[in-house]
Amino acid sequence: MGFFEKVYEVIRKIPSGKVATYGQIAEVLGSKDARKVGWALHSNSDPKTPCHRVVNKDGRLAPNFAFDGEAEQRRRLISEGVALRDEKHVDLEKHIWEAR
Numbered sequence: 001m002g003f004f005e006k007v008y009e010v011i012r013k014i015p016s017g018k019v020a021t022y023g024q025i026a027e028v029l030g031s032k033d034a035r036k037v038g039w040a041l042h043s044n045s046d047p048k049t050p051c052h053r054v055v056n057k058d059g060r061l062a063p064n065f066a067f068d069g070e071a072e073q074r075r076r077l078i079s080e081g082v083a084l085r086d087e088k089h090v091d092l093e094k095h096i097w098e099a100r
Contacts, residue, residue, distance in 0.1 A: 016050075
């Protein structure tokens with residue numbers, strides 16, 4: 001299994017109402033390459049993989065979210081009950097996923 005597929009496997013474990021950071025996903029995979037995680041998410045073509053649940057280390061939404069941009073990522077997260085601190089940032093204290 002390649003790196004991108006491993007990223008998707010981890011992403012599918014993030015429950016509704018929770019988010020993870022790019023760096024957190026990289027760490028789970030034994031990597032320090034958060035950018036490569038971002039590349040994997042941007043390359044994802046499976047709408048069943050919840051890429052919208054991944055944000056940057058500050059909780060910022062992805063301006064280039066693959067499925068219709070930042071507004072769509074915001075809409076999906078809000079529909080799952082994720083609170084935002086402002087228009088572009090998730091409240092990480094409330095919604096960060098504790099990877100196991």
